[in-house]
Amino acid sequence: MTRTKPIKKNTTSDDALKIYFNKIKDIPLLSFEQELELSKRIQQGDEEAKRKLIESNLKLVVKIARAYMVPDIPFLDLIQEGNMGLIHAAEKYDHARQVRFSTYANWWIKQAISRALSNKRRSIRLPHRKEAILRKIQAAYHSLTQTLKRQPSITEVAGEIELPVSEVTETLTIANNIVSLESDTEDGDTASIMEVYEDYTYSPEKDLMKKSIHAETMRFLSCLKEREKRILMYRYQLTGQEPYTLKKIGDRMGLSSETVRQIELKALRKIKTAAASDPEKFYLLKAM
16 A cells, blocks of 8 residues: 655745745835835825835734734734735825834734734624623723622623623624623632623733823923924823823914924924933834
8 A cells, every 4th residue: 555645734825924024125215215105195095005005014023923923823823914004004104293103103013913813812802892792891890890899790890991781692602602791601700800701901011100100201201392292192191181282282272283284293203302311211112
């Protein structure tokens, strides 16, 4: 009997990866100045500029996707999902923020990959809107639990997020077979949404880091004039409210939108100069 060689299941996938890597390996990286120039052209509707910005950062997606590798999902699929986030980042990138594109795109890429992993592993794939509602339900549930000192009902959760009870119930029903906030499991025990949907609403480490970054940011703002300080606080949520648009700040301070933009850029340059003399706090610039 002639012995046949075993077929490698991942051969096709590996070949596709090699072809993809060979295709992107020689694409040159961009300088900061080139990224800013491409951003200006993209905002003017230049599709070629967007293509160049995306292609120059395909290797960034591969690097980020490696951290999300899992046995049950092809690596190339993760890269493709990350590329979708990269495309969205290229469309949103604003040269006026004076931040490297890789820093800005990092979050969009990770979000796209994370969302894809969540959907692929869910027995029933949820539309993006339902995913958003599910996150709101989770946040409201844990918030009400602390406020009421007990587990809230579906009606209370629905009231908290201002949605009909029927929509909350439907979302819970189709998400991982959750039929209610409190339901019996197969062995007779009671399972709560806290047990079937992992809680990310509170993290002591993140809370401490957030407070530390805010305190250090306020320290850096002390080098600015009062008007510059106010504009940055409005623009970057340092007042605890939603970020203001240039027009809203202008209306509030009696300035034109362009004047506000010029003051903002000047203030950011001052902060960068201050941060350069304090390298350990340089990470604060990434948040602005």
